[in-house]
Amino acid sequence: MSAPATTRFSPSAGLSRWLGSHLSLSIGAGILVFFVLIAIFAPLVAPYDPVLQMADVRLTGPSLAHPLGTDNFGRDMLSRLIYGTRIDLQIALIGVIFPFIIGTVLGTVAGFFGGIVDAIFMRIIDIILAFPFLVLMLAIIAILGPGLTSFYIAMALVGWVSYARLVRAQILVLKNSDYAIAAVSLGFSRTRIMFRHLLPNAIAGSLVFVMSDAVLVLLNGAAISYLGLGVQPPTAEWGIMVAEGQPFVTTAWWITLFPGLAIVVLAFGFSLLGDALGDLLGVHE
Amino acid sequence: MSEPVLSIRDLVVRYHGVTPARTLIDKVSLDVGKGEILGLVGESGSGKSLLCRSVMGLLPSRALKIDAGSVMLDGRDLTAIDSAEMLHVRGRKIGMIFQNPSSHLDPVMKIGEQVAEGIRFHEGATREWARSEAIRILEQVGFPDPERQYDSYPHEFSGGMRQRAMIAAALSCRPEILIADEPTTALDVTIQAQILDLLMNLRDRLGLSVILITHDLGVVAQTCDRIAVMRDGQLVEHGEKRALLADPQHEYTRMLIGSHPSLPATGEDEEPVRAAIEKKKTGALLEVDDLHVEFDIGGSIFTGGRKTFKAVKGVSLQVMPGETIGIVGESGSGKSTLARAILGLNRIASGHVAFDGVDLAQQPAKALARLRRETAMVFQDPLNALNPRYTVGDTLREVLKHNGTPSAEIPGRIRELLDLVHLDHEFAGRKPRSMSGGQCQRAGIARALAVNPRLIIADECVAALDVTIQKQIVDLFAELKERMNLTLLFIAHDLAIVRNLCERMVVMYHGEIVEEGPTDLVFARPKQAYTADLLAAVPDIDPDRPLLAPRAARPPDAA
Known part of the structure; x- marks a missing residue:
């Protein structure tokens, strides 16, 4: 905070807006960096092996030796949580990046060319959207067999539709803008117009959506793992940890609470970042 | 003037979002008499709309506050009453109409x-x-x-x-007072004339007082009793219409009047123009022959029968090298569609477009390649015509690169182009958002010039700009035309600008050319009734040339 004497000269409303936008940016980025560091240095910061079963300390509450307690196999919850960060960040990242790329490219192409190309893509999207998201995910994973790879493939096959629709709608508007017509009249190639002129202007909304989508993917990953189709035990992953703690939720609350909290905090970080990104890119203008 | 219905005294409106607060309306005092039409003139950002919104208690942001002054209506100070009372003033005492x-x-x-x-x-x-x-x-x-x-x-x-x-x-x-905020700016000239006529008529019948906000001095000259000129939040001059127009006291008012395009250019010399047209009877640069353009409007594979809208119906046009042609017409007359069809941006239903002898329908690839390399377009909305994520330098660089300029020469060419359109070199690093409308339009023209075009099509390129900026851009075109021997197709609904800039003009109506000829001739002796109506509807800055009345025929050329 600046001294009273200087605040008189600083643009008060502008300052608070600046702080507001950059505050969420710094908090969001801070949370994300924190988790990334933990994931990278998991072996250094985790006090125990995440799958090591210590028979004598089953279901003990938080203590000095085990700050977050232990689960029914006597595994240290803090260590599992720390190693789980690696898997969950990976899920959020890979689960978002492929749908984002596929959806953006297909949406751009559909919006730009219109006509029959657009009609085909839109009908495919309609078909995908006709099924409940999780049901479709489960069906694909059931065919491919349980595991993270199947989860990523299923995400890529189903998740792109939101990005495609988002980008297509933007492109439909932008392709009639004067600068797009100017680009056509100057003889630039279609690819250039699509990806150099239209896409950079259309993508801001999708970039913000990536952040909130990362939260959804994280929760989906947790749900899929919870159902036993994602990450397989004994691997530490937050969703599985919540699932494993479920039978003991009345007697050993710490098993479900801490992984649940971790998911919430990471999700919070992502959405703060999304908000700040939206402000910076001028999506809300 | 009769006793004022509304009197504004020393009104100050400040924006408190920044420190120190910015003054947007600076001690404006103004009276509106009963049954009077007051014209409030100024360019965008001069505070004329804000002034009227302050009167209505409709300030667009909470950071804006009336800091001093009063607005007296019926013995009440509108700046002092609460919002419940204000509800009774709005609509009942003061009505408001908007631009769009x-x-x-x-x-x-x-x-x-x-x-x-x-x-x-x-x-x-x-x-x-x-x-x-x-x-x-x-x-x-x-x-x-x-x-x-x-x-x-x-x-x-x-x-x-x-x-x-x-x-x-x-x-x-x-209401006793009607505030009209640019009520005719979005309308065609003939419609504009009707609406202005209606406003005057209502004033006469209902004894209404009208505050007419406009940027067009012609509109003011035709309708108002008194004129107030605003600039940068200050009232620079106000007074009776004729007195003010005849003898403007303030420098800025003089500039506004000087920029108004309806004034005939001084020292007009028609002989060289005529001679130039005679001289150019050689090969046409652009030939349009019986061009038809159609759009599908609904009708699906299920209902059967495609419905089409004929936007351009059988237009033929020849453009000689170095010529400046104005295409005028009301909205929906097909002038923009014609321009886009010429550039190969719209599909042609039938007919021919030949650029420099290459036919667009017969050799599409070759013709398109030449069109793309040798023609360029300037657009109406300067902000929308530039990619918002590119700096002006990026935009120009892309075009230059695409046209095969060696990379070493590009920075020099960019500076050259900026010089041509009178922009500082520092604009190369700026994005459209940080530039004014006029600056954006200059950048748009620079982009058009970057291809070294033989033909430039300007589609309503000054319609979105303030009058003084309009004049600058038109002057720029005139200068470029001289210096680079450009062929210019200038599409406009503003007849006065066409008259000042173009040698030949084409009048379009419902997709057809109804009249064409040398600009002076068309203005002096329009052959078609439609053209005559169109010309008569242009509000002239001279209050003694009334709207929609037949003008005195110009004396025939002393030939």
């Missing part, structure tokens, strides 16, 4: 009900009585069949009729 009738009418509410709404709210009238009142008002503002049109929705009407509906809604509670 389509966005200020509720699209899902019947026209009649939007008029009746105010009557029911302010006068507590019954539904039936409000309906009959509304029908009476609709008739008053010129709806031909108000009984039936009461139940129509805004989208069923043209822009002019919508503006009439908005005036009807504003008049519904018999």
Whole structure:
């Protein structure tokens, strides 16, 4: 905070807006960096092996030796949580990046060319959207067999539709803008117009959506793992940890609470970042 | 002047979002007399709209505050009363109409009900009585069949009729003052003339006082009794119309009057022009022959039968190298479609477009390649015409690179282009958002020049700009035309600009060319009644040349 004497000269409303936008940016980025560091240095910061079963300390509450307690196999919850960060960040990242790329490219192409190309893509999207998201995910994973790879493939096959629709709608508007017509009249190639002129202007909304989508993917990953189709035990992953703690939720609350909290905090970080990104890119203008 | 109905005294409005607060309205004092039309003139950002919004208590942001001064209406200070009382002033004492009738009418509410709404709210009238009142008002503002049109929705009407509906809604509670904020800017000249005529008519019949906000001195000269000129939040000059126009005291007013395009250019010499046209009877640069352009409008594979709209119907045109041709017409006359068809941006239904002898229909690849390399377009909305994520330098660099300029020469060429359009070199690093409309348009012209074009098509390229900026851009075109021997196709709805810039003009109506010829001749002796109407509807800055009245025929050339 600046001294009273200087605040008189600083643009008060502008300052608070600046702080507001950059505050969420710094908090969001801070949370994300924190988790990334933990994931990278998991072996250094985790006090125990995440799958090591210590028979004598089953279901003990938080203590000095085990700050977050232990689960029914006597595994240290803090260590599992720390190693789980690696898997969950990976899920959020890979689960978002492929749908984002596929959806953006297909949406751009559909919006730009219109006509029959657009009609085909839109009908495919309609078909995908006709099924409940999780049901479709489960069906694909059931065919491919349980595991993270199947989860990523299923995400890529189903998740792109939101990005495609988002980008297509933007492109439909932008392709009639004067600068797009100017680009056509100057003889630039279609690819250039699509990806150099239209896409950079259309993508801001999708970039913000990536952040909130990362939260959804994280929760989906947790749900899929919870159902036993994602990450397989004994691997530490937050969703599985919540699932494993479920039978003991009345007697050993710490098993479900801490992984649940971790998911919430990471999700919070992502959405703060999304908000700040939206402000910076001028999506809300 | 009779006793004032509304008097504004030393009004100060400041924006408190920054420190120190920025003054947007600086001690403006103004009176509006009963039955008077006051013209409030100024460029965008001069504070004329804000002044009227302050009067209505409708400041667009909470950071804006009236810091000093008073607005007296009926012995009450409007700046001091609370918002409940203000509700009675709005609509009942002061009505307001806006520039864009389509966005200020509720699209899902019947026209009649939007008029009746105010009557029911302010006068507590019954539904039936409000309906009959509304029908009476609709008739008053010129709806031909108000009984039936009461139940129509805004989208069923043209822009002019919508503006009439908005005036009807504003008049519904018999206000004493009507504030009209650029009421005709979005309309064609002929419609504009009708709406202005309606406003004057209403003033005469209802004894209404009108504050007419406009940037067009012609409109003011034709309709107003007194003129107030605003600039940067200050009232620079005000007074009786004729006195002010004849003898402007302030430098800025003189500049505004000087920029108005309806003044005939001084020292007009027609001989060289005539000679130039004679001289150029050689090969045409652009030949358009019996061109038709159609658009599909609905009709699907299920209902059968494609419906088409014929936007351009059999247009033929020859453009000689170095010539400047103005294409004029009202909105929907097909002038922009024609331009886009010439550049190969719209599909041609039938007919021929040949650029420099290469036919677009017969050799599409070759013709398109040449068109793309040797023609360029300048657009209406300068901000929308530039990619918002590119700096001006990026935009120019891309074009230059695409046209095979060696990379080493590009920075030099960019500076050269910026010089040509009189932009500082530092603009190469700026994005459109940080530039004014005029600067963006200059950048747009620089982009067009970057291809070294033989033909430039300018589509309404000054319509979105302030008058003084308009003049600068038109002057720039005139200069470039001289220096680079450009061929220019200048599309405009503003006839006065065409007259100052173009040697030859083409008048379009419903997709057809109704008249063409040397500009001076067309202006002096229009052959078609439509052209004559169009010319007569242009509000002249001379108050003694009344709107829509036949003008005195110009003396024939002393040949």
